[in-house]
Amino acid sequence: MTAVMEAKGLSKHFQARRGLFGGSRGVVRAVDEISFAIETGHTLGVVGESGCGKTTTAKLVLGLETPSGGSIQFEGRDLETLDTPGRRRYRKSVQAVFQDPYASLNPRMRISAIIAEPLVTNEKTVAPEVRHRVLELLDLVGLPERSADLFPHEFSGGQRQRIAIARALVLSPQVIVLDEPVSALDVSIRAQILNLLRSLQTRLGLSYLFIAHDLAAVAHMSHEIVVMYLGKIVESGEARALALSPKHPYTKALFAAALPSHPDERSDEPVLQGEVPSPLSPPSGCHFHPRCPHATARCAQEAPRLRPVEGRQVACHLFE
Amino acid sequence: MANKLLSLENVSAHYVSQQGTRVVRAVDEVTLSLDAGETLGIVGESGSGKSTLALTILRLLPKAARIVGGRIMFEGEDLVDKPAAEMRRVRGKRIAMILQDPMASLNPLFTIGDQVGEPLRVHEGASRSSAWQRAIDLIKSVRIASPQTRVAQFPHEMSGGMRQRIVGAIGMSCEPRLLIADEPTTSLDLTIQAQYLDLLRELQRTHGLALIFITHNLGIVAKMCDQLAVMYAGRVVEQGPVSRVFSQPLHPYTKALLGSIPRMTEEREQLTAIDGQPPDLANLPAGCSFAARCPAAFARCQVEAPPDFTVEPGRSARCWLAAPTVHASIDQTIPLSRSAAS
Amino acid sequence: MTVTTTPLAAAAASPAARTLKLWRLEGFPLIPVLILLLIAFVAVFADFLAPYDPQIGSLARRFRPPAWEAGGSMAHLLGTDHVGRDVLSRLIFGARVSMVVGLTAVLVAGGIGTLLGILSGYLGGWVDQVIMRVTDAWLALPALTFAIFLAAIVGPSELNIIVILGGVYWTRYARVVRGEVLSLKQREFVRLAVVAGCSKWLIMRRHILPNVLNSAIVLATLMLGVVIVTEASLSFLGVGVPPPKPAWGLMMADGKKGLMVGYWWLTVFPGICIMLMVLSANLLGDWLRVKLDPQLRQL
Numbered sequence: 030m031t032a033v034m035e036a037k038g039l040s041k042h043f044q045a046r047r048g049l050f051g052g053s054r055g056v057v058r059a060v061d062e063i064s065f066a067i068e069t070g071h072t073l074g075v076v077g078e079s080g081c082g083k084t085t086t087a088k089l090v091l092g093l094e095t096p097s098g099g100s101i102q103f104e105g106r107d108l109e110t111l112d113t114p115g116r117r118r119y120r121k122s123v124q125a126v127f128q129d130p131y132a133s134l135n136p137r138m139r140i141s142a143i144i145a146e147p148l149v150t151n152e153k154t155v156a157p158e159v160r161h162r163v164l165e166l167l168d169l170v171g172l173p174e175r176s177a178d179l180f181p182h183e184f185s186g187g188q189r190q191r192i193a194i195a196r197a198l199v200l201s202p203q204v205i206v207l208d209e210p211v212s213a214l215d216v217s218i219r220a221q222i223l224n225l226l227r228s229l230q231t232r233l234g235l236s237y238l239f240i241a242h243d244l245a246a247v248a249h250m251s252h253e254i255v256v257m258y259l260g261k262i263v264e265s266g267e268a269r270a271l272a273l274s275p276k277h278p279y280t281k282a283l284f285a286a287a288l289p290s291h292p293d294e295r296s297d298e299p300v301l302q303g304e305v306p307s308p309l310s311p312p313s314g315c316h317f318h319p320r321c322p323h324a325t326a327r328c329a330q331e332a333p334r335l336r337p338v339e340g341r342q343v344a345c346h347l348f349e
Numbered sequence: 350m351a352n353k354l355l356s357l358e359n360v361s362a363h364y365v366s367q368q369g370t371r372v373v374r375a376v377d378e379v380t381l382s383l384d385a386g387e388t389l390g391i392v393g394e395s396g397s398g399k400s401t402l403a404l405t406i407l408r409l410l411p412k413a414a415r416i417v418g419g420r421i422m423f424e425g426e427d428l429v430d431k432p433a434a435e436m437r438r439v440r441g442k443r444i445a446m447i448l449q450d451p452m453a454s455l456n457p458l459f460t461i462g463d464q465v466g467e468p469l470r471v472h473e474g475a476s477r478s479s480a481w482q483r484a485i486d487l488i489k490s491v492r493i494a495s496p497q498t499r500v501a502q503f504p505h506e507m508s509g510g511m512r513q514r515i516v517g518a519i520g521m522s523c524e525p526r527l528l529i530a531d532e533p534t535t536s537l538d539l540t541i542q543a544q545y546l547d548l549l550r551e552l553q554r555t556h557g558l559a560l561i562f563i564t565h566n567l568g569i570v571a572k573m574c575d576q577l578a579v580m581y582a583g584r585v586v587e588q589g590p591v592s593r594v595f596s597q598p599l600h601p602y603t604k605a606l607l608g609s610i611p612r613m614t615e616e617r618e619q620l621t622a623i624d625g626q627p628p629d630l631a632n633l634p635a636g637c638s639f640a641a642r643c644p645a646a647f648a649r650c651q652v653e654a655p656p657d658f659t660v661e662p663g664r665s666a667r668c669w670l671a672a673p674t675v676h677a678s679i680d681q682t683i684p685l686s687r688s689a690a691s
Numbered sequence: 692m693t694v695t696t697t698p699l700a701a702a703a704a705s706p707a708a709r710t711l712k713l714w715r716l717e718g719f720p721l722i723p724v725l726i727l728l729l730i731a732f733v734a735v736f737a738d739f740l741a742p743y744d745p746q747i748g749s750l751a752r753r754f755r756p757p758a759w760e761a762g763g764s765m766a767h768l769l770g771t772d773h774v775g776r777d778v779l780s781r782l783i784f785g786a787r788v789s790m791v792v793g794l795t796a797v798l799v800a801g802g803i804g805t806l807l808g809i810l811s812g813y814l815g816g817w818v819d820q821v822i823m824r825v826t827d828a829w830l831a832l833p834a835l836t837f838a839i840f841l842a843a844i845v846g847p848s849e850l851n852i853i854v855i856l857g858g859v860y861w862t863r864y865a866r867v868v869r870g871e872v873l874s875l876k877q878r879e880f881v882r883l884a885v886v887a888g889c890s891k892w893l894i895m896r897r898h899i900l901p902n903v904l905n906s907a908i909v910l911a912t913l914m915l916g917v918v919i920v921t922e923a924s925l926s927f928l929g930v931g932v933p934p935p936k937p938a939w940g941l942m943m944a945d946g947k948k949g950l951m952v953g954y955w956w957l958t959v960f961p962g963i964c965i966m967l968m969v970l971s972a973n974l975l976g977d978w979l980r981v982k983l984d985p986q987l988r989q990l
Contacts, residue, residue, distance in 0.1 A: 078538035133879035137901040147887035215394040217623035220609035249611030286543035288568025290612045292592040300543045
């Protein structure tokens with residue numbers, strides 16, 4: 030198995046500006062030295078609560094933000110060292126589908142133009158070929174040909190998300206970043222889109238970076254899962270194993286807080302107390318220690334590093 | 350039943366356009382009931398009428414909508430023809446409601462204490478100082494630390510989870526008998542959501558409160574509710590005790606809905622997707638409104654809407670498959686005679 | 692796996708068809724629109740409609756009252772002014788001046804403001820800082836005084852008035868458009884366009900501009916009233932359209948001395964014209980704002 034994309038010690042720090050003259054006051058480590066790999070044809074799921082850095086991670090992968098440290102490697106080559114054609118090739122290989130199907134399509138453009146935009150912008154293609162490609166993609170995502178000449182407002186949320194997927198596919202990318210692709214959709218439509226994404230993955234050999242707050246959906250879609258808390262990875266590993274027997278106390282609490290799929294599965298585990306601290310002043314040592322039921326004096330002083338534990342990576346002093 | 354806290358009998362609420370040409374059957378012939386201290390989950394997708402149903406119970410429908418039929422019995426009184434002034438005394442005092450967005454539910458210009466104490470002053474004529482004191486107790490009861498200082502703060506000084514608790518405290522201030530929560534946790538993080546649901550459960554236990562959860566999330570129902578009503582296109586298509594419905598859904602829509610949620614405990618290649626879209630409520634099909642998307646639909650479903658069949662005490666479904674006469678075999682060709690409606 | 696297709700909205704409505712549907716909606720300000728259309732019609736066909744040359748009068752027939760007053764005649768329906776020019780004819784040609792100056796000045800202001808607003812909002816950083824500080828400074832100046840000052844420097848002419856009004860009023864566009872762009876920039880389709888590899892200029896042209904046009908159009912309709920009043924004020928003060936060209940503001944200025952001795956028609960009729968036009972433009976603008984405002988309208 031080879032990794033199509035790899036992040037090594039990736040960081041993104043923001044200056045928190047305050048005051049009239051923009052005097053800098055503190056740094057927000059939105060993403061703090063994280064490493065992960067997306068295997069070819071696999072889905073890497075990223076879970077965590079607000080402020081954990083999963084959206085910033087997606088932006089870094091998409092090139093919407095530049096990293097403050099670390100690197101992203103694509104097909105074995107460091108992005109930093111790529112020349113202009115190499116960068117263009119990277120940009121074409123990594124596309125995205127976002128959460129809100131109502132905001133992700135320009136209301137003033139026809140569907141054909143929306144889907145074709147990445148193609149027209151990046152490659153010299155003649156009109157009939159573009160049209161052919163658009164129709165091919167509409168068919169692939171399960172929409173009728175005549176959709177091409179309509180405007181976004183004529184479609185429902187689920188149909189719009191199909192259009193957004195078709196657009197993401199037009200350049201035949203290798204990686205698609207899926208940032209909460211179904212959370213804005215109705216329950217019965219979610220399954221349609223998740224099924225579509227899975228079948229496209231097998232048919233086209235796509236790799237996904239899947240970000241969602243619905244743990245069951247992530248577990249269902251992913252081959253590997255990364256759990257983030259305040260900018261750091263606290264646990265990562267094979268999806269099912271991680272979902273069924275989480276190791277890190279935060280992962281445990283997170284999965285315990287997930288809603289049951291059947292009334293008989295109601296858990297009696299105590300609910301994690303407190304809220305996620307402000308990323309402007311994260312706790313010392315292990316960021317999770319103030320909420321952790323197992324925290325010791327050491328946790329407040331020394332940040333644990335990710336270590337292999339039974340075939341997965343856990344950042345916790347309990348597992349040394 | 351007479352001792353029910355709340356019972357809805359054939360309640361319909363329709364939106365009528367200004368010209369009177371378009372009638373949207375947002376809530377259509379809904380029959381439901383709830384005991385004191387019980388939790389009912391009303392589940393449906395957007396446009397299923399679940400939020401309109403909540404507004405109907407509180408008689409807070411927008412101008413364009415009207416209750417066109419049925420009775421809403423609450424503690425032995427019919428709310429449908431209660432005068433507006435009396436209805437105001439019911440709202441906030443005996444029936445409270447929590448909305449989805451905690452920021453929009455709080456006025457940024459008033460202190461937490463003023464807002465938590467407001468229902469007490471309106472409904473019980475409490476003085477400002479005694480309302481303030483009770484507000485401190487209420488803030489404590491929703492497990493917010495140092496209520497003495499929190500009470501004088503403003504909404505923007507609190508986190509989202511805390512604000513949602515404050516909204517809960519406002520709902521609880523007059524010790525209502527029934528609390529209606531419309532998607533109360535959709536904007537919250539997972540662990541905060543769990544904390545909040547826990548809190549609601551505790552409040553319910555200590556106050557003998559009945560809860561109605563309006564949600565699209567079957568997980569919340571599985572976690573919190575005793576009874577479940579599934580709404581589709583303005584109608585309750587299936588209802589019953591939660592674990593019975595989850596284990597043995599009667600209506601194909603419920604079945605598909607349960608099959609469409611991914612589960613951590615099992616690995617499936619495909620989820621059960623429900624093809625197509627819900628129908629236009631202003632232009633409902635002649636037969637069952639789910640027939641067009643239903644994998645089990647047969648000829649009769651297209652022409653005649655099924656009545657509410659009671660399958661066992663407390664359990665019913667609006668589906669021909671649940672009818673006593675067709676339960677054994679489904680005849681696809683010969684139209685059946687009209688069976689006895691429940 | 693198959694994904695079933697779901698029926699789409701049957702009619703593939705084009706934008707033009709949707710616009711047509713918009714007009715049929717309730718609350719359409721029919722009378723204001725008819726008034727504006729009438730003024731536009733009169734302005735275009737002034738040469739055929741006006742009974743007399745608006746710039747040439749005869750002193751023998753000065754200060755004739757309107758036809759229905761004692762001493763009036765059907766020959767001069769709305770009377771004549773201090774040099775014997777027909778008031779009706781001057782009003783008709785005045786409509787042309789108001790329309791031309793009003794529309795072009797709004798267009799100039801809208802063009803400058805929209806362009807700077809988009810640049811400021813989308814590019815951000817120092818570009819934003821510079822444009823917004825200039826806008827702030829501009830807004831701090833009293834518009835009318837500023838316009839008089841500019842007019843006094845460059846001298847009165849129709850073209851100068853247009854340039855001055857455009858130069859004075861672009862700031863409102865810049866403010867409104869910038870705000871709109873800031874929210875559009877956060878919309879996912881703009882972020883996706885970046886992912887798709889579109890350049891900044893392409894994004895501004897294809898994704899930002901068409902989506903701020905609604906607001907710009909609403910603002911233009913509302914600004915039309917403001918601009919026409921300012922033009923009339925400048926002409927009234929003698930730094931606007933140079934005489935003997937018939938502008939409504941200028942007509943009021945010329946007639947103001949006659950007001951004290953009973954020649955009321957010289958000021959009242961142009962006053963009514965200005966009021967009708969400004970009121971109509973504002974009513975139309977208000978309606979458009981409700982209809983086109985993306986906040987109120989579900990896309």
